[in-house]
Amino acid sequence: MAGKIRVVVAKPGLDGHDRGAKIIARALRDAGMEVIYTGLHQTPEQIVETAIQEDADAVGISILSGAHMTLVPRILELLRENGVEDVVVVVGGTIPDDDADELRKLGVAGVFGPGAPTTEIVDFLKGAVAA
């Protein structure tokens, strides 16, 4: 594809655990992507607005508050409502396996748990955005 991959790294919900989000943001940038980090405590509405404004190819959602089954489906829904169908959505955090399966069914392209290497996430996004 032409140009750099544009990724919004987003922290929905109230938890302030941003170590993972920041590491991923930096690894994606080092891999040549254009990274927009939203900062903390974003509502689903704010995240979707950022994704649209930034014309993102992908949205990476980092969440460790346990509210993923409420907030991630809401983000997917809002993306659809706004006619954004082609954005690759990936989720990282402490997501139990059953929930990860459920999120994939809802349209999340990839779920990355604790210990996932950043290289795996970079490669996944490159593949998913190109496809």
Place this chain on the structure above:
Amino acid sequence: MATTDREEQTGGAQEWRRRYETTPEREGELFSTISGVENEPLYSPENTDLDYERDLGWPGAYPFTRGVYPSMYRGRLWTMRQFAGFGTAEETNARFRYLLEHGQTGLSTAFDMPTLMGYDSDHARSLGEVGREGVAIDSLADMETLFAGIPLGEVSTSMTINGPAAMLLAFYACVGEEQDVPLERLRGTVQTDILKEYIAQKEWIFPPAPSMRLVVDMIEWCAERLPLMHPVSISGYHIREAGSNAAQELAFTLADGFAYVEACLERGLDVDAFAPRLSFFFNAHLDFFEEIAKYRAARRIWARQLRDKYGAQDPRSWLMRFHTQTAGVSLTAQQPEVNLIRTAIEALAAVLGGTQSLHTNSFDEALALPTEHAVRLALRTQQVIAHETGVVNTIDPLGGSYYLEQLTNELERQAYDYFERIEELGGVVPAIEQNFMQREIAEASFRYQSEVERGERVIVGVNRYEQQDEQPVEILRIDPALEQKQIERVQGVRARRDAAAAEAALTRLKEDAAHEDRNLMEPIMAASRAYVTMGEMCDALRDVWGTWRETPVF
């Protein structure tokens, strides 16, 4: 005579070095500490700078390097304090009673995200988060349920709450009043450390200046009314969890501590009136000796600064007491049972470092909140260390280890370097506003991650000795119906209370908040008794003070 000994030693060292260098070192893995401190292959009198009386001294005496009490664990073991909280106050009350029945000696409360951020359970921002990562407490009514059947005069309670710490402390004090326990008998710790929120954990409400005022209000009020309560637990734990290294954890935590001391002095408080009640909270990570050195350096620095810089006269002001929690960040989702081993080693470091209380993480915490089974094993880990290993039989048993002493010196040196850099930026709050600590932490965290990904740091089960087809472990599930139940509870409280009294209490709080010279604890107590909710009080203060938003950096 001495010269001859020295020469012989030097000769021995040279001979050892020559022989050492004939054997190639292992390649691939780093020999530096997890924090990146270079390790020499050997420490001896040759490369260790140590003046016993100046640097170590005696347990219970300045500079407290060897421990804060003369008898340490021969007198009394550390408090085994497992952090617990999930769902509503009823579920957590049951977990508290379970832990007390199993030999735990202190309570520690984890609050959910909405509570930490100052939102009631029925606030729009609380959706999906109620009771997920801790217990939801909206008003005095929830606090009454949380401590039902637990006599507050007999337990010590720690509360991990920062932004709305003043409100939660007031709820606790009100429960004490209802149980007819005099306030001066209430024991425990409220975290209250807002500075590390801006630096690391990021659960803030108000901007730094009014937040600091609220902290000083609490310190002042506790000094007068709740003398057995620690009003602040100055926390490195979260700084480490956010990805810092050990030296940063040490330096930023102590810098925060000095900032609170300075804020109290500005208020006109006498240092010896409040300093003895300041307590600390550190992480116990995996690099065994580095962690022990960190605790010893922390005690020494605190003692020296309090005595020499801040002029404290009372020896109790010089001594740093701290709680420790094993590193959540070191736990792996892969082969989670291995976390039992990591936690045991971390806990051992905390004990050898002279901690006053300890929380051991449960092995399943990289996956979810812990199950009862996992929590029991975590507590048993502490009991094995206390009763089976013998490490409690001698005070500071590693004191005098050449390696440990040199590492203690090194961490102390790095901390002073950071103090200088923070000072150059204008102090802790300006440094936070300039994202200084946030950037330093992000840098350290990325460096560590890169070392792991290059295989220079091995994490068993993650980048070596991986196992396919792992058996899933049973995890704790929070019933989503609890959120609705809690929403109904808080709405019920608002419907039942005396509306006029609640309104009047809120009006008074806002008015007092607008006057910087008024201590807010009494108005918060009054509002609590009128069943004004925590979210309502925070909203009132948001109206007066505004809110905080950081500029994100990565």
